[in-house]
Amino acid sequence: MSTGTAPDRGPVQHVVFLLDATRYALPLAAVREVVLQPDGVVRVPRAPASLIGVVNLRGRVVTVVDFARLLELPPPTQPQRKLIVLERGRRDLALSVTDVEGIETVEKVSTQARESRPVVRGVTRVKGVAVTVLDTDALDVAVTHLFDRG
Numbered sequence: 561m562s563t564g565t566a567p568d569r570g571p572v573q574h575v576v577f578l579l580d581a582t583r584y585a586l587p588l589a590a591v592r593e594v595v596l597q598p599d600g601v602v603r604v605p606r607a608p609a610s611l612i613g614v615v616n617l618r619g620r621v622v623t624v625v626d627f628a629r630l631l632e633l634p635p636p637t638q639p640q641r642k643l644i645v646l647e648r649g650r651r652d653l654a655l656s657v658t659d660v661e662g663i664e665t666v667e668k669v670s671t672q673a674r675e676s677r678p679v680v681r682g683v684t685r686v687k688g689v690a691v692t693v694l695d696t697d698a699l700d701v702a703v704t705h706l707f708d709r710g
Contacts, residue, residue, distance in 0.1 A: 576661040576691055577644060579628055580636045583691040584657075585666060585684070590696040592647040594660045597624075597640065608706045612656055617645070622652040625703055630655075631677060648700055669693045678702070 574585035575594070601613040601624055610629040614621050622645060628636050636658055643654040669682040679702050681695040 571665045571667050573663050574666045574691075574693065575644065576664050576686060577642070578658045578661060579633065579640075580638050580658055583661070583686070583689060584627075585664070585686070585691045585693045586644065586646075586699075587696060588663055590647055592645045595643050595645065595654075597643050597656060610706050615643075615654070617652075617654075620652050622654050623703075624654045624656055625706070627655040627657050630699075630702055630706070631679065646696070646700075653700075653703060664691075666691075666693065 573588040575588055575591045576583055576585045578584075595617065598615055598617075601615045603613040604611060607613070610626050612624040612626050614623055616622075622643075624643060626640070628634070628640075638658045640656040640658055642657050642660050644657060644660065645652070645654045664686045666684050666686065669684045671682040679694050679698045681693045681698075684691050684693055
């Protein structure tokens with residue numbers, strides 16, 4: 561039984577995705593689904609730049625966030641074709657990313673993050689490649705703060 565107090569212990573399945581060639585991972589439990597980004601994303605007037613807009617996915621209005629802008633990264637050179645729809649209770653939220661590689665088991669996450677971003681929990685290696693592991697709760701806080709800015 562997991563208490564949730566030791567997130568770095570034991571294998572946890574993560575969804576590994578790309579922003580250009582950089583790999584990121586979110587715990588599988590935080591992801592509802594992955595879909596192709598539809599053409600019908602509707603821009604929201606006066607919304608922050610990180611907010612691409614909203615889209616109707618099977619009758620649900622989902623807020624689409626530009627993952628690169630949310631993390632204040634340079635604009636990706638490749639098109640962002642996939643949406644990672646997060647499991648966040650009543651709010652429907654999706655991250656726009658380049659591609660999704662699949663589900664991988666993460667054994668250990670180094671908490672010495674290469675970046676000083678609060679949404680980064682740490683780094684791990686998957687099949688010999690570095691992957692930045694994200695903190696789902698911090699990501700949710702970052703999105704919430706988008707709407708707090710004037």
